[in-house]
Amino acid sequence: MMSVPAPQKDMRMFLIFVVVVLTSPIWLAPIGAGYPQLLQAFAIFGIFAIGFNVLFGLTGYLSFGHAAFLGAGSYTAVWAFKLLSMNIIPAILFSMVIAGLFAALIGFVCLRRSGIYFSILTLAFAQMSFNLAYSVLTPITNGETGLTLEAGDARILDPVYENAAAGGLPSPNFFGLEMADFGGYAGVYVCFAVLILAFYVYLRIFRSPFGLKLLAIKSNQNRMGYTGFNTRPYLMAAFVISGIYAGLAGGLMAVTDPLAGAERMQWTESGAVVLMTILGGVGTLFGPLLGATLIEYSENIFSAVNKTELIEMFSFLGQDGAAAMASVLSLFVGEGWLLTLGALFMIVVIFLPGGMMQGISIINERFFSKKPAGDGEKPGAGKAQEV
Amino acid sequence: MSIFDQKYGRRTVLKTGSALAGAAAIAPMGFVKGAYAADFRNDPGNSPTVTFGFNVPQTGAYADEGADELRAYRLVVKHLNGEGDGGMLNTLKPAALKGNGVLGKKVEYVTGDTQTKADAARASARRMIESDRVIMFSGGSSSSVAVAQQSLAQEMGVVFMCGLTHANDTTGKDRRRYGFRHMFNAHMSGLALGPVLKQELGTDRRAYHLTADYNWGWSVEDSISKTTEGLGWETANAVRTPLGSGDFSQYITPVLNSGADVLVLNHYGRDMVNSLTQAVQFGLRDKQVNGKDFQIVVPLYSRLMAQGAGENVKGIYGTTNWNWSLTDPGSQAFVKSFGAEYGFPPSQAAHTCYVNALLYADACERAGTFYPPEVIKALEGHEFDGTGDGPSLYRAEDHQVMKSCLVVRGNANPTNQFDLLEVVNIVPRSETTYPHDLYPGELGPYEV
Numbered sequence: 001m002m003s004v005p006a007p008q009k010d011m012r013m014f015l016i017f018v019v020v021v022l023t024s025p026i027w028l029a030p031i032g033a034g035y036p037q038l039l040q041a042f043a044i045f046g047i048f049a050i051g052f053n054v055l056f057g058l059t060g061y062l063s064f065g066h067a068a069f070l071g072a073g074s075y076t077a078v079w080a081f082k083l084l085s086m087n088i089i090p091a092i093l094f095s096m097v098i099a100g101l102f103a104a105l106i107g108f109v110c111l112r113r114s115g116i117y118f119s120i121l122t123l124a125f126a127q128m129s130f131n132l133a134y135s136v137l138t139p140i141t142n143g144e145t146g147l148t149l150e151a152g153d154a155r156i157l158d159p160v161y162e163n164a165a166a167g168g169l170p171s172p173n174f175f176g177l178e179m180a181d182f183g184g185y186a187g188v189y190v191c192f193a194v195l196i197l198a199f200y201v202y203l204r205i206f207r208s209p210f211g212l213k214l215l216a217i218k219s220n221q222n223r224m225g226y227t228g229f230n231t232r233p234y235l236m237a238a239f240v241i242s243g244i245y246a247g248l249a250g251g252l253m254a255v256t257d258p259l260a261g262a263e264r265m266q267w268t269e270s271g272a273v274v275l276m277t278i279l280g281g282v283g284t285l286f287g288p289l290l291g292a293t294l295i296e297y298s299e300n301i302f303s304a305v306n307k308t309e310l311i312e313m314f315s316f317l318g319q320d321g322a323a324a325m326a327s328v329l330s331l332f333v334g335e336g337w338l339l340t341l342g343a344l345f346m347i348v349v350i351f352l353p354g355g356m357m358q359g360i361s362i363i364n365e366r367f368f369s370k371k372p373a374g375d376g377e378k379p380g381a382g383k384a385q386e387v
Numbered sequence: 388m389s390i391f392d393q394k395y396g397r398r399t400v401l402k403t404g405s406a407l408a409g410a411a412a413i414a415p416m417g418f419v420k421g422a423y424a425a426d427f428r429n430d431p432g433n434s435p436t437v438t439f440g441f442n443v444p445q446t447g448a449y450a451d452e453g454a455d456e457l458r459a460y461r462l463v464v465k466h467l468n469g470e471g472d473g474g475m476l477n478t479l480k481p482a483a484l485k486g487n488g489v490l491g492k493k494v495e496y497v498t499g500d501t502q503t504k505a506d507a508a509r510a511s512a513r514r515m516i517e518s519d520r521v522i523m524f525s526g527g528s529s530s531s532v533a534v535a536q537q538s539l540a541q542e543m544g545v546v547f548m549c550g551l552t553h554a555n556d557t558t559g560k561d562r563r564r565y566g567f568r569h570m571f572n573a574h575m576s577g578l579a580l581g582p583v584l585k586q587e588l589g590t591d592r593r594a595y596h597l598t599a600d601y602n603w604g605w606s607v608e609d610s611i612s613k614t615t616e617g618l619g620w621e622t623a624n625a626v627r628t629p630l631g632s633g634d635f636s637q638y639i640t641p642v643l644n645s646g647a648d649v650l651v652l653n654h655y656g657r658d659m660v661n662s663l664t665q666a667v668q669f670g671l672r673d674k675q676v677n678g679k680d681f682q683i684v685v686p687l688y689s690r691l692m693a694q695g696a697g698e699n700v701k702g703i704y705g706t707t708n709w710n711w712s713l714t715d716p717g718s719q720a721f722v723k724s725f726g727a728e729y730g731f732p733p734s735q736a737a738h739t740c741y742v743n744a745l746l747y748a749d750a751c752e753r754a755g756t757f758y759p760p761e762v763i764k765a766l767e768g769h770e771f772d773g774t775g776d777g778p779s780l781y782r783a784e785d786h787q788v789m790k791s792c793l794v795v796r797g798n799a800n801p802t803n804q805f806d807l808l809e810v811v812n813i814v815p816r817s818e819t820t821y822p823h824d825l826y827p828g829e830l831g832p833y834e835v
Contacts, residue, residue: 037513135600135629144601144630145531146505148538151829169831171542180542184517257513259535263504300514303500334445334500 007207014203017286021192025185033297036184040256041296043191044249049276049288050202051245055238056274057283058211060218062119064270065106065126069099069243071133071265073250075140078147078260085157086170088179088190092251099247100240107239111232114221123267130265146261172255179256187256194252198245199289205241206285214238246273275341279348281355290356295341302337427758428544429520437492437757439464439744440499440515440524442536443550447503448631449528449656451691452736456526456550457498458729459737463744466724467494474724475745478717478773483752490751501527503630505535512536516545522757523548523747525740528656529630530554530603537566544835546759548743551736553655553687554603555610558787559826564833565759567766567781569743571792573607574821576686576706577614579814583704583794585618588649588682595647596625597638597662599654604630607653607686615651623647628654628662635662639669648676650683659685660695667699688795691734693807700797700807707793708735709775710808718775732805742774746781760833777816784823786830791815 024042028034033042048070056062073095080091110121133141141147149169158170171178179187205211216224217231224231254260263269276295281287310326310333317325332340352358431437441460444453466474469486476484488494497519499511508527515521524540525548527533533552540547541563549557549568553576558568594615598604604627612622623645628638639662642650650671654662666672666683674681685692688705711722711732721741725733733741750765751757767783779790794812801807 032518035514035517037510037517041510135627138600144599146535148535169538169541184513257506257509257539259505259509259538261505263506300510304497304511304514 010203010207014200017199018196021196022189024192025188031297032301036188038296038300039188040191040252041300042293043188043195044252044256045273045276045292045296046289047195047198047252048246048249048273049280049292050199051242051249052273052277053242053283053288054202054205054214054245055242056277057288058206058214058218059235059238061111061114061235061239062274063110063122063239063242064119064267064274065110065122065124065129066242066246066273067265067267067269068106068126068129069103069246070250070253070269071129071260071262072102073099073247074254074260074264075133075147075250076247077251077254078149078258079140081149081155081172081254081258082153083156085155086172087157088172088174088255090157091172091255092194092248095247095251095254096244097247099250100244102247103240103243104236107236107243111235111239123270126265126270127267130262130267133262133265141260141262144262146259148259172258191252191256194248198248202245203285210234210237275345277355279345279355281357284355284357287355287357294344294356298337298341298344302333302340305333429516429522431492431522431757435492436495437489438519438521439494439496440512440519440521441496441526442499442501442508442512442515442524443526443740444503444528444532445500448658449503449551451695452528452551452656452689452734453501453526455691455734455737456528456740459725459733459741460496460498460525460744462725462728463741463748464494464496465728467745467748472720472724472727475717475721475742475774478720479745479749479771480773481771482749482773484745484749485752489748490755490757494748497521501529501532501536503529503532505532508532509535509539512539512547513543516543521545523744525744525747526550527552528736529601530557530606531601533557533566533568534561534602537561537563540565541831541835544759546747546762548747550740550743552603553607555606555826556602558785558828559606560828562785562787562828562830564763564786564830565835567743567747567786569746569788570739571706571708571790571819572787573603573610573686574825575792575819576607577610578819578821579706579792579794579812580611580684580686580704581614581618583812584615584684587704589679590619592620592649592679592682593623593645593647593677594620594649594651594684595623595642595645596651596653597635597642598625598627599630599658600627601630603655604653608651611651611653611684611686620649628658630658632658633661635665636669638662639666639671642666642671643669643674646676648679648681650681652683652685653687654685655687655689656692657695659692663696663703664699688808689735690732690805690807691736693797694804701799703797704811705795707795707808709738710735710793710795710810711738712806712808712810713775713793713813715773715775715777717773721775738775742776745774746771763833777813779816782823784830785826785828787823789816789820792819 025034025039052066076095076098077091080094084090106125110118113121134143151169171180174190177186213234217234221231276291277288279294280291310329311322314322314325441457443456444450465471466476468488473486476486497515499515501508501511512524515524523546527550530552533549534556537547547566549566552568552570553572555573596608598608608625626638650666652659652662671681683703685703685705688707693700722732750762754761754765766781769781772778776790779788781788791813793810795808796811798807798809
């Protein structure tokens with residue numbers, strides 16, 4: 001059973017989290033990750049993954065359709081930019097509202113089943129949304145080409161002279177602060193601020209009686225029923241909350257890059273968030289964030305390495321040695337980076353079923369801790385997650 | 388409130404909070420300093436090298452084209468740095484390049500995978516700009532990806548030299564000041580193909596279009612059907628197919644029952660290979676409809692696709708930007724150095740990418756600076772020759788190159804495995820030129 005840590009401990013942890021996030025451009029720079037696009041991706045997929053964890057980590061309901069909400073959020077945000085204003089506030093709010101409504105609709109149908117049937121239903125709905133966005137709904141989504149801003153958009157809340165600005169398209173702004181300002185770091189810190197807020201809410205959900213009830217659903221739904229709880233509303237709430245998180249992430253994607261394409265609804269995106277959560281540690285507080293960071297990092301860094309760079313890297317082995325080394329390793333970088341990810345995923349699932357958080361807590365216990373672990377979300381949760 | 392007990396009282400929280408806010412405000416300064424010290428983004432300054440970014444599809448329906456584009460980019464970097472035989476550096480007129488890099492700086496490059504998705508392409512391009520500090524990026528197959536990258540280029544203030552993109556939108560409604568296209572477009576295909584279709588297939592035909600469902604497909608369908616309707620043809624139907632469908636049989640069966648006698652395949656890459664192969668397997672070409680032989684037309688052709696479709700391309704008409712069998716000095720020099728490097732001739736994708744990167748380097752050399760507005764002005768309205776396209780013009784109004792293009796036919800008797808396309812007609816620039824405001828758009832400002 002999970003023991004809830006003292007509130008002041010949570011507060012301290014939260015403050016450390018805030019410091020770590022805000023200073024990440026500094027400490028991520030040495031490993032080549034300190035540039036705006038990737039930092040934004042960390043924050044956005046972090047939000048996506050923690051939202052997913054509210055559903056999967058707490059209730060154990062594995063959704064394979066969360067990309068649908070991500071995509072819905074993106075499309076909504078771009079439409080908000082086109083119709084209302086280039087200010088990011090309406091875009092973000094609307095993306096959350098629409099994704100939440102969409103989640104309520106899909107959740108209403110899918111939550112009638114549990115286990116594998118629930119997963120398949122959500123997958124089916126997501127694939128349906130993808131196909132709709134890709135072809136049938138072309139007037140709304142612009143199909144394969146993707147939805148983009150245009151000079152002639154209405155933007156009814158923005159002053160007219162801004163619309164008429166010669167040529168170039170307006171860019172998303174937060175009351176005048178454009179996302180591209182400060183070399184792109186304005187956008188990064190907007191994402192960080194949203195991530196911190198989202199994480200705070202997520203922390204409170206985890207520690208609330210509501211969160212405990214969700215955990216109870218995960219451990220034994222029948223028993224919950226016998227004690228007089230109607231579990232459906234709780235499940236529904238968890239599903240909608242995680243849908244809103246996904247919509248928020250999708251909205252932020254459009255904020256940092258005002259464009260939305262159907263590929264954001266593809267099942268690979270749904271799969272990615274499942275991978276992130278499992279890799280980091282299902283049901284743990286920080287696991288999904290770690291998983292999201294690791295996957296985004298490998299996607300952006302490993303996929304950019306090419307064979308020539310590898311040969312340079314191993315030049316100390318002599319010409320033949322470097323060529324041999326590079327020809328083996330080049331399978332795992334560039335377009336083969338998914339192979340690296342697959343191998344990593346297998347290693348984690350086989351040896352650390354509780355994800356990276358389990359690894360961290362093992363290290364913690366061995367080297368740093370004198371007293372036996374009882375740290376709530378860390379080792380105990382690792383066991384509790386193996387449903 | 389319970390969270391604010393004695394240990395973490397209100398004052399502590401407030402103090403920590405304000406300290407954090409201060410840290411957050413200061414943190415970006417460290418990185419941004421560099422950005423403001425320079426006059427423009429990614430100014431190479433005194434660095435002895437300058438970096439180009441090559442963003443091509445390495446996975447997906449256009450991966451073959453992407454691989455060939457990357458080969459061309461590696462070659463152009465070699466030639467710019469004075470390695471190899473120099474390729475088109477020797478034939479480009481007027482040429483400012485000396486084979487000692489660009490403005491004396493050695494050219495380096497980074498690569499990325501667009502995955503033929505606008506999202507992934509922009510993420511990869513932003514990595515190149517923000518992390519690898521590229522001065523220019525180039526590449527692409529797929530017009531939706533090109534359009535997305537072009538608007539990114541405008542936002543970021545880094546020049547994008549389009550690779551393979553054939554939609555009218557790229558230099559039409561989505562034209563950008565920071566985007567340049569050397570490749571011809573769907574409208575020019577229509578202008579080139581019209582007379583040949585009239586001569587070979589007559590003026591009394593019914594056409595059925597299968598169209599890749601994105602901006603490129605739409606614009607080819609539009610341009611070709613306008614051309615053929617101008618000849619007096621009817622358009623029986625136009626069906627949109629999703630990009631990357633492996634199986635086109637469900638789309639091909641209705642063609643037989645539609646009364647059409649010409650099938651226009653507005654597909655490219657593996658899509659075209661699949662749809663053409665399946666159309667031939669369904670026996671469309673052996674049919675007689677309305678008393679005429681059934682014909683297939685592929686508006687945008689490439690040798691790589693012809694290679695993929697094998698026997699099926701024989702006798703099928705289409706247009707292409709360039710073919711390796713051309714005999715002018717520019718084409719010959721390029722084919723020779725590409726062949727010496729890789730052992731086979733280049734595709735049209737390789738050609739357009741090579742030429743566009745070369746033209747960018749040449750413009751920097753002529754402008755005497757990497758400062759984008761000056762480089763852009765050096766490219767705008769630039770007349771050049773010796774790139775295998777005849778005398779060409781980088782039009783200032785829409786950043787489209789006005790040049791000759793080719794009408795080709797699948798070779799019935801190829802003399803070797805690469806001799807797959809037979810050039811029917813080299814359509815001169817005078818016939819492919821169209822008014823720049825036919826597809827109206829706004830370039831946007833020089834300074835961003």
